[in-house]
Amino acid sequence: MAEGFEQSDGLERLFSAQGEFALATEEAYLKALQADTEDEDTLRRRWLSFFIGREQYAVDIEQVKEIIKPREVTEVPRTPDFLPGIISLRGIIVPVIDLARRLRLGETQQSDRTRIIVCELGDRIAGLLVDTIAQVVDVSEHQVEPPPAVLTGLDRDMVEGVGRIQGRMVVLLNVEQVLDLEHVTA
Structure with a gap:
């Protein structure tokens, strides 16, 4: 069980690190999308x-x-x-x-x-x-x-x-x- 916990803990660390990376990418995408939408809305x-x-x-x-x-x-x-x-x-x-x-x-x-x-x-x-x-x-x-x-x-x-x-x-x-x-x- 301890071994399974370690595996799960490792996966959690992997996903959490990947999540931060994905979040940063998603944030950048959303900001760019919002800027485009704001430009479009003004027109x-x-x-x-x-x-x-x-x-x-x-x-x-x-x-x-x-x-x-x-x-x-x-x-x-x-x-x-x-x-x-x-x-x-x-x-x-x-x-x-x-x-x-x-x-x-x-x-x-x-x-x-x-x-x-x-x-x-x-x-x-x-x-x-x-x-x-x-x-x-x-x-x-x-x-x-x-x-x-x-x-x-x-x-x-x-x-x-x-x-x-x-x-x-x-x-x-x-x-x-x-x-x-x-x-x-x-």
Whole structure:
């Protein structure tokens, strides 16, 4: 038994020494991996993707306050055609933008999947009426291409870029420009 104990003691010493070596190697690996992940994270942004018709779009999740079901909209006279009106959300007046009309893609066809994405940017708040919510996606910088050259003026300003997500092209919108109603005529 004493002999078995010595063998076990020797193995324990061998494994403990090997464990320290492996641990050092694993620690180095994990540190390097964490550094790579941190670098990647700084170049990644999270987006809420949704559909308008058959095309997929997305807005920066940091600017999304909440997602609600459509409700009755109060019309406001002399507003642009893409602004069907306003809603009251817990006592706060929120203009609703028909995003399809804002992007000159026709009109949102409301269904049971239609949603309003309430976006907040500084002191501005507005709801974006969309056909359906898709998912939240992480997009790294290398997955984003600049807006297509065929877009000009305001159209180009509203597009931050085009991302490739799971084999699909997704138009990444610049919420600040989408919510900018001051440079639009009624």
